Amino acid sequence: MRYILILWSFISFGQSPNQMVSFTQAQSLGFSLNSGQSHVTSNQCMTKSDALTKYNLNASNMSSFANNQLVPRNNWATGVVGNYFDCVVNDHGESATCQNAFIEEPLYSSASSLAVGVSVFFDTQLTTPALAMNYKYRTLNKLVSVNSSGVISSITDCVPSYTWNGKRGNLSCIGGQVALINQVNVTVYTSNSTLDVNVLLYNDAGLTQPYTLSSYVMVGNRIFSVNGSGMITSIEFVGDPC
Known part of the structure; x- marks a missing residue:
């Protein structure tokens, strides 16, 4: 017994x-x-x-x-354990910026790297496909698009966003010199690392809202003329003859 x-x-x-x-x-x-x-x-x-x-x-x-x-x-033996990819997700749109992401959403895959045609999942056991979740960041400069089957359909570079702090106001000629009057602090954003003619200005870091707050923006000693689409059309320098 x-x-x-x-x-x-x-x-x-x-x-x-x-x-x-x-x-x-x-x-x-x-x-x-x-x-x-x-x-x-x-x-x-x-x-x-x-x-x-x-x-x-x-x-x-x-x-x-x-x-x-x-x-x-x-x-009984352990099944597949997917590789972990640190991602953040948001409805980024077609021209998403590197900054336009808010929600952490890790992805898992049997593949060792993310590439077009790779299946991705929400769980390490690879049982829940990541279905049609728009764009996800894999790194600071990559966007991963997932289709309705949980398969990566494209990988593109996300657009960098640059921040510019300056003033907005009205262009004037004071004492024979170019000046900006009625100045108000303003922050504008661009996808370009420099400010120049034909560069688009935006109100937001996600580059989704073209700048329309004023016709002139001053950054440093340069005054930029901005059209109704947020594009810089010309540049003048503070103190130049007018």
């Missing part, structure tokens, strides 16, 4: 490789749960379907069993 009790205790913890696994025993075996699943406390042994539904397991190790059959412990 003592031998039987010891043997039953040994089996109850799921340590014998040829023994079946109960829901309770599975909790201590170290396998990660699939997305949306939780542990179950029960002495009922798990079928193949139970095991694959609840835990991230290698399905090929159980291929010889029917879905309703019990699977011995030695056929």
